[in-house]
Amino acid sequence: MVETTQVRIGHCCPDASGVDIYLNDDRAFDNVKFGNVSEYASLQPGEYEIAVVPKGEDRSKAVIDETLTLKQGQDYSVLATGFADDIQPLVLTDENGDVPQGKCHARFVHCSPDAPKLDVRTTDGQTLFENVGFRKASNYEPVDAGTYDLELCRAGTDEVVLELSDCQFEGGETCTVFGIDTASSLEAIITRDAGSPAAKGGGKRGRAY
Incomplete structure (x- = not known):
């Protein structure tokens, strides 16, 4: 069985309204609002087109449209950052391995x-x-x-x-x-x-x- 990858989305643009997130041509997250970080979504590893679109708009209206390569067994946070006139993605690799109890x-x-x-x-x-x-x-x-x-x-x-x-x-x-x-x-x-x-x-x- 192929190990999956996990991705979550965060809306960190203080003057932007809610957004929808597309993975390839599928809307994966609806109306992510400022200050929210989604739960992780499990995906098959590979290359994805990730688009951030104002809530309810067509994918062609994307304010972020990036290609990301997601590796097997890795977790990622993809954050929309900046003011509305300069929105850019911040892609982080998350280290969610075992941690000692203390x-x-x-x-x-x-x-x-x-x-x-x-x-x-x-x-x-x-x-x-x-x-x-x-x-x-x-x-x-x-x-x-x-x-x-x-x-x-x-x-x-x-x-x-x-x-x-x-x-x-x-x-x-x-x-x-x-x-x-x-x-x-x-x-x-x-x-x-x-x-x-x-x-x-x-x-x-x-x-x-």
Whole structure:
């Protein structure tokens, strides 16, 4: 049996309305709204035309139309990023392998088009991710399982641009922290990507929970 690949879609364009996602000529995701990250869809590995289309419009109206080669056994996140007049895809390879029970493998993805480079740290001074710019993702880092209060700071400074309370990093899981929206109204989404039964297939997601 051929091992599949998994793909999920994220809408990170702050001034764009809902979108439909086409894989080749088939509409695979309906009305994905800003700030949402879909669950994973299992696909056969191979080459796909991925089109992002304003909700309800014909595929010919695509604002993103890219060819992606999806490898066997690999997971991907495909994110629509930027303002509406400069939408571009950010394609990430997701490392959703086994994680020790006492650790959570976490990364930060910067999707705020006009925000500066950012650091992510705990309120007790532990830096988790450093100097991540727009349309960039940090490496995955092992974080001790637990609940944290986080701060997103202008890179290299103590200037806090967003505070996140009670962020849960569960042992044995992989998660992603997405910084989204504009610099003046910065938000965060934390997705649980893999590990526990609740996280399989794209997982639990929400705004800075």
